Amino acid sequence: MHSLLIVDDNEDVRSQLRWGLSKEGYDLHLAGDGEEAMALFRKHAPGVVTLDLGLPPDPEGTSEGFRLLSEMLKECPETQVIVITGHHDKKNALKAINSGAYDFCRKPVDLSEIKVLINRGFYLHSLRSENAKVLPVAAEGRTEDFMEGFIGTCSAMKEVYYSIRKVAATDVPVLVTGESGTGKELVARAIHARGLRKAASMVTINCGAIPENLLEAEFFGHEKGAFTGAISRVQGKVEYADKGTLFLDEIGDLPFNMQVKLLRFLQEMVFQRVGGRADILVNTRIIAATNVDLEEAMNAGRFREDLYYRIGVVSIHLPPLREREDDVLLLADMFLEQMSRENNVAVNGFTASARKAMLHYSWPGNVRELENKVRRAVIMAGGQRISAEDLNLDERAPQSSGQPANVTLKEARNAVEKEMVDAALKRFSGNIVQAAKSIGVSRPTFYDLLKKHDISV
Numbered sequence: 001m002h003s004l005l006i007v008d009d010n011e012d013v014r015s016q017l018r019w020g021l022s023k024e025g026y027d028l029h030l031a032g033d034g035e036e037a038m039a040l041f042r043k044h045a046p047g048v049v050t051l052d053l054g055l056p057p058d059p060e061g062t063s064e065g066f067r068l069l070s071e072m073l074k075e076c077p078e079t080q081v082i083v084i085t086g087h088h089d090k091k092n093a094l095k096a097i098n099s100g101a102y103d104f105c106r107k108p109v110d111l112s113e114i115k116v117l118i119n120r121g122f123y124l125h126s127l128r129s130e131n132a133k134v135l136p137v138a139a140e141g142r143t144e145d146f147m148e149g150f151i152g153t154c155s156a157m158k159e160v161y162y163s164i165r166k167v168a169a170t171d172v173p174v175l176v177t178g179e180s181g182t183g184k185e186l187v188a189r190a191i192h193a194r195g196l197r198k199a200a201s202m203v204t205i206n207c208g209a210i211p212e213n214l215l216e217a218e219f220f221g222h223e224k225g226a227f228t229g230a231i232s233r234v235q236g237k238v239e240y241a242d243k244g245t246l247f248l249d250e251i252g253d254l255p256f257n258m259q260v261k262l263l264r265f266l267q268e269m270v271f272q273r274v275g276g277r278a279d280i281l282v283n284t285r286i287i288a289a290t291n292v293d294l295e296e297a298m299n300a301g302r303f304r305e306d307l308y309y310r311i312g313v314v315s316i317h318l319p320p321l322r323e324r325e326d327d328v329l330l331l332a333d334m335f336l337e338q339m340s341r342e343n344n345v346a347v348n349g350f351t352a353s354a355r356k357a358m359l360h361y362s363w364p365g366n367v368r369e370l371e372n373k374v375r376r377a378v379i380m381a382g383g384q385r386i387s388a389e390d391l392n393l394d395e396r397a398p399q400s401s402g403q404p405a406n407v408t409l410k411e412a413r414n415a416v417e418k419e420m421v422d423a424a425l426k427r428f429s430g431n432i433v434q435a436a437k438s439i440g441v442s443r444p445t446f447y448d449l450l451k452k453h454d455i456s457v
């Protein structure tokens, strides 16, 4: 039987949880202070603990809660601790996760939400206990300055590798932020591949690429006859992500209506297929990515605050390529090697001026743009070495092609943006989906760019 310890100094809360969880079949233990909690912890070795941070002798603060959290994890690192925090206390929720808590729940505790967290906690506890080897984080210290699948040695990327290793060992939702083409999906894959759920799949939903009326069915599936054309029952992506990871790409583009449904699902991990009545329970880890500033979207009323707090407790920010020091050259060499092999073309590196141009260019499309430019250059290069011209870069100008030197970075970026949108439209004869894909942005973002630069299709 699963042993569960509840630590809360409020007698009413303890009674409510005792009552609410009595039918779940746990071996339930309740403590009102730190001393009692540690005694029960040592005696019953619970797989999951719910821990109110405000405990005597510091019921208004969090010091005793954090002390207990660290003592428990020191004695038994496999224990999954869910901390109970104040309603808007994102700071302490984040601190607790950083200190090794598995997840958090806000007051007043919602019974169905905590049940989901507890069940997931026991699931993770059994995975961890069965195979402690799946946790690479303890062995890989902060000194690891590289990560398989990634090229880059600048200090900002080392921070990213460190964060990936750290969050991979937990099950908390992670928000990956960064401009388009910086490697957000690569980060999501790295977290999944190093985490507890690596034996199951990572399922991706591109929230910006699916028409609004089809999104709910994409997430949750549909029953036969749910709408015209629904000729059979179809499972949604969420169902396929059971036991694994659900990667929500471009979450900033999720329509408001769907944000409400997603939040409801995230709180209880239960959903119904479109046109169905049965509740379906899944156990999945959420990783989301966005290239829009969600805090700004939240302030503008385009993104729900409660959803932001649910998905954004831990975030990993990817720096734009132009801020990664010499990494651009390492990446360019890697792409060159890979593409000359793939295309069976012998190319012997870049000219000095090509290297200079790559270092000076602002890379609005980031790593994806570099990859595309090198791919094109490998095919176009007449000689043994790739020149700035083959890369379509101007070796003289500090920014993009044709920009006078006295423009601001913002102006230069806008000009490049417009140039890329124009070129993509031309290349794909006005096909928005293909044009957006080719420059690495979502369809809604592409429409925003058309509007911003006053381009008509």
Ligand SMILES: Nc1ncnc2c1ncn2[C@@H]1O[C@H](COP(=O)(O)OP(=O)(O)OP(=O)(O)O)[C@@H](O)[C@H]1O
Residues within 6 Å of the ligand: 149, 150, 151, 152, 178, 179, 180, 181, 182, 183, 184, 185, 186, 187, 249, 289, 291, 331, 367, 368, 371, 440, 441, 442
């Ligand atoms: N540090 C890196 N090392 C090697 N390859 C990288 C790195 N970062 C990104 N890439 C490659 O660049 C391309 C774009 O990366 P990815 O799709 O992960 O970006 P993204 O930020 O998710 O883009 P978008 O916001 O448009 O969805 C991929 O081919 C990826 O493998």
